[in-house]
Amino acid sequence: MILVKNGTVHFPKGEERNVDILIDGEKIVEIGDNLTAGAQCIDASGCEVFPGFILPATSVGVYNYADLAHTDSDEKSGPVNPDIHVRYSLDPTEVRIQGYERHGITAFGAVPNDSALIAGQTGVYHTSGRTTSEMAVLEDAALKVNFIPSVKRTFASRDMMPMTRMGMASMLRNELKKASLKKADDAGYDPGREVLKRVLDKELPILCNVRERFDIETILEIQKEFGFRLILMGAYQADTLRDKLQKAGVSVLLGDLIDGSFVTYYDADILGLLEMSKKVLTAFANNGSGYEGLLWSAEKAVRNGLKVEQAVDMLSINTAEILGAADKIGSIEAGKYADISIWDGHPLKTYDAHINVCITAGKVWRAEE
Amino acid sequence: MSMLIRDAIIYDMEGSAPFKGDIYIEDGKIKQIGTKLSVRADEVIDADGLTALPGFVDAHSHLGGFNMLNYDECDFNEMTDPVTAGVSAIDGCNVHDKCFMDACKGGVTTMCITPGSGNPVSGLAFIAKTAGKDDIHELVIKNPSALKLAFGMNPIGVYGKKNRMPMTRMGVIKVMRDAFYEAREYMAKKEAAGGDSAKMPDYDAKLEAISLALSHQIPLKIHCEQFDMMTAIELAKEFDCEYTIEHAWGAEFFLPELREGGGAVNYGPVGVPTGYGELTHANIAEVKMLEDEGVHVSIITDSPITMPELIYIQAGEAVRRGLSHESALKMITINPAKTLHVDDRVGSIKVGKDGDIVLFNGVPALDVAAGVEYTIVEGNVVYRRQTGRRLWQKQVTSS
Numbered sequence: 001m002i003l004v005k006n007g008t009v010h011f012p013k014g015e016e017r018n019v020d021i022l023i024d025g026e027k028i029v030e031i032g033d034n035l036t037a038g039a040q041c042i043d044a045s046g047c048e049v050f051p052g053f054i055l056p057a058t059s060v061g062v063y064n065y066a067d068l069a070h071t072d073s074d075e076k077s078g079p080v081n082p083d084i085h086v087r088y089s090l091d092p093t094e095v096r097i098q099g100y101e102r103h104g105i106t107a108f109g110a111v112p113n114d115s116a117l118i119a120g121q122t123g124v125y126h127t128s129g130r131t132t133s134e135m136a137v138l139e140d141a142a143l144k145v146n147f148i149p150s151v152k153r154t155f156a157s158r159d160m161m162p163m164t165r166m167g168m169a170s171m172l173r174n175e176l177k178k179a180s181l182k183k184a185d186d187a188g189y190d191p192g193r194e195v196l197k198r199v200l201d202k203e204l205p206i207l208c209n210v211r212e213r214f215d216i217e218t219i220l221e222i223q224k225e226f227g228f229r230l231i232l233m234g235a236y237q238a239d240t241l242r243d244k245l246q247k248a249g250v251s252v253l254l255g256d257l258i259d260g261s262f263v264t265y266y267d268a269d270i271l272g273l274l275e276m277s278k279k280v281l282t283a284f285a286n287n288g289s290g291y292e293g294l295l296w297s298a299e300k301a302v303r304n305g306l307k308v309e310q311a312v313d314m315l316s317i318n319t320a321e322i323l324g325a326a327d328k329i330g331s332i333e334a335g336k337y338a339d340i341s342i343w344d345g346h347p348l349k350t351y352d353a354h355i356n357v358c359i360t361a362g363k364v365w366r367a368e369e
Numbered sequence: 370m371s372m373l374i375r376d377a378i379i380y381d382m383e384g385s386a387p388f389k390g391d392i393y394i395e396d397g398k399i400k401q402i403g404t405k406l407s408v409r410a411d412e413v414i415d416a417d418g419l420t421a422l423p424g425f426v427d428a429h430s431h432l433g434g435f436n437m438l439n440y441d442e443c444d445f446n447e448m449t450d451p452v453t454a455g456v457s458a459i460d461g462c463n464v465h466d467k468c469f470m471d472a473c474k475g476g477v478t479t480m481c482i483t484p485g486s487g488n489p490v491s492g493l494a495f496i497a498k499t500a501g502k503d504d505i506h507e508l509v510i511k512n513p514s515a516l517k518l519a520f521g522m523n524p525i526g527v528y529g530k531k532n533r534m535p536m537t538r539m540g541v542i543k544v545m546r547d548a549f550y551e552a553r554e555y556m557a558k559k560e561a562a563g564g565d566s567a568k569m570p571d572y573d574a575k576l577e578a579i580s581l582a583l584s585h586q587i588p589l590k591i592h593c594e595q596f597d598m599m600t601a602i603e604l605a606k607e608f609d610c611e612y613t614i615e616h617a618w619g620a621e622f623f624l625p626e627l628r629e630g631g632g633a634v635n636y637g638p639v640g641v642p643t644g645y646g647e648l649t650h651a652n653i654a655e656v657k658m659l660e661d662e663g664v665h666v667s668i669i670t671d672s673p674i675t676m677p678e679l680i681y682i683q684a685g686e687a688v689r690r691g692l693s694h695e696s697a698l699k700m701i702t703i704n705p706a707k708t709l710h711v712d713d714r715v716g717s718i719k720v721g722k723d724g725d726i727v728l729f730n731g732v733p734a735l736d737v738a739a740g741v742e743y744t745i746v747e748g749n750v751v752y753r754r755q756t757g758r759r760l761w762q763k764q765v766t767s768s
Contacts (some may be wrong), residue, residue: 044462060642063644065640065642065643065644065645065648066645067643068644094644097643097644097649098642098643099643220423258640258674258675258676258679258682259676260437260468260471260675260676260677261437261438261673263438263676264467264471264673264676265437265438265467266466288642289640289641289642290639290640290641290642290643290651291498291643292640292653292686293638293640296640296679296682296686299682299685299737300678300682302737302738303737303738303739303740304740310584347689347737348737349685349736349737349738350692350735350736350737351685351688351689351694351734351735351736351737352688352735353689354689354690
């Protein structure tokens with residue numbers, strides 16, 4: 001048992017209370033005043049206590065940086081791979097060496113990379129753990145679809161479909177349509193079809209990687225036809241479709257807001273995206289950068305006028321809701337995983353705030369400095 | 370043309386404690402600094418509540434030479450030969466690229482813009498302002514400013530695929546050393562000719578460029594990380610060249626050697642995933658370790674690899690990891706100005722220096738919410754934060 005005492009604890013929607021948190025094993029068991037227990041005590045007096053931040057979609061951990069010539073995140077042998085799962089490429093060591101604890105990041109969404117149209121299934125994992133199973137928060141979180149130029153570039157060079165946007169849309173529709181119809185022989189082994197059926201049954205959302213407004217418009221049209229749940233990532237122009245996204249119940253992973261190549265070349269309107277976040281469920285994201293990028297995206301939003309409290313939600317509870325894991329992570333609540341960071345100040349208010357402790361599923365990390 | 374900035378909290382980076390005062394700029398230069406200056410100016414900025422700093426100086430950038438959406442269209446890596454010392458970054462730099470506006474938004478007013486690291490001897494870097502004129506040649510402070518060299522995975526990755534030397538680190542240093550010896554012989558022949566054109570060796574742009582470094586006219590600007598830094602220092606010593614260490618990831622393991630070597634370190638960028646080899650130790654906490662060791666350090670962005678605004682975000686991250694706020698600000702202003710030998714013009718707010726000022730609403734590298742309100746280059750506002758704009762009705766670009 002671990003007791004976090006006397007900290008200023010941050011709850012969703014800006015609620016702050018001076019309470020104690022009791023942890024048993026991997027989970028939070030009680031939150032209240034003046035808790036005592038025969039437990040290891042972490043004194044958080046004068047400190048700010050946050051729910052573990054969540055990196056919603058990254059291929060770091062899946063990439064295989066140990067051997068850059070044989071990376072593990074991009075199965076681009078063909079454009080359609082609904083039946084592969086990111087968990088088999090996820091290397092706990094690669095995750096561990098990132099040092100996510102330094103920014104209080106305790107969970108992440110692992111996703112395949114950007115070359116295939118239907119790239120594979122994603123999962124949500126803790127940033128600490130010996131094995132993928134030990135790290136798993138929610139496996140089968142989403143099916144990742146790439147609706148971005150890298151897909152057509154990949155297959156055009158092989159003289160294969162899809163080499164155009166038309167090809168991409170047509171293939172995606174075709175796969176979904178096939179899965180929606182009865183098959184002549186329904187008995188055979190067809191794992192991809194099972195995954196797509198779960199998408200059509202709204203069990204598994206599509207996590208769609210997009211860039212421009214044009215991409216989003218096409219994917220919204222396909223969503224209208226098939227009625228799946230949709231999460232957008234890399235949606236640098238999503239604000240231009242704010243009302244449509246809200247109406248369709250689409251959520252958005254913003255970012256990466258500090259990635260100059262996309263923010264600049266796609267004319268991302270930070271103020272517009274933040275305005276959108278008032279109506280559309282939105283969280284910060286970064287894909288492929290180091291542990292710093294997530295907090296830096298949130299900082300940029302704060303510099304552009306986002307309230308600090310909302311920024312914290314967009315690093316934690318909003319992210320958990322979008323990923324479908326809000327019953328397990330995303331806030332400090334009895335019954336959820338003990339994912340907590342303790343700072344000597346508020347990291348979204350001052351750079352002179354330093355992390356002291358990060359707890360990931362009950363495991364305690366202390367800052368070395 | 371004159372400008373008066375009134376009532377700002379001034380961080381002059383000349384050693385003074387922050388003070389409230391006015392800055393008067395005339396014909397591009399800072400003419401007066403003081404409280405309640407009684408001067409008339411063509412333009413007056415009420416900076417009450419704002420913080421004034423010297424425009425940031427980024428000692429390592431590739432702005433205008435990389436197209437980040439189409440990496441094949443890169444004008445800063447002439448990867449046809451391992452030694453392309455004779456190419457100049459300024460000839461590949463498109464000042465009309467959108468990224469230059471990002472520099473203004475990030476408060477960066479001076480940059481050292483360098484060729485990429487695809488070749489061991491990559492070419493010539495230059496130093497320029499980021500805005501104020503629309504022709505890169507009119508923005509130049511110094512050209513060429515350094516000879517760029519690159520160790521490690523970048524050149525090995527390029528030539529390894531071609532089965533050409535250098536495929537290894539052993540090959541990289543050999544290629545560099547051979548080129549330097551060739552340049553030394555070239556210089557000797559030129560000297561022996563004693564002005565007699567009949568005895569002069571054939572003109573060679575590549576060897577001319579290396580000669581600039583060998584004759585102490587420009588420093589070596591050496592891309593290297595980890596143990597490659599030791600090779601870099603060995604080479605610089607062998608040829609008695611001034612040098613700077615660029616990127617310097619993993620510096621914490623080579624602190625005494627970096628101090629004894631005497632070259633300045635241009636550190637960064639961080640925010641990259643941790644991997645193996647060169648990706649193992651990108652850690653902003655290293656700037657503090659270097660400073661504690663007595664090494665002259667600056668923080669770089671490598672823009673557009675990262676956004677120019679990362680210069681002050683990384684400075685903030687260094688504070689988060691224990692660096693003093695004062696040192697963090699120095700590492701993005703006066704330190705790089707000194708490293709680049711342009712501190713007579715930029716890097717601090719001082720009478721006689723260029724009127725390059727960035728105004729923040731708050732204190733950068735300390736207040737997370739502090740953002741750039743104005744960027745001023747030589748007394749001209751080149752960026753002002755937009756407010757009260759109409760949302761939802763904008764032009765959407767299509768690629």
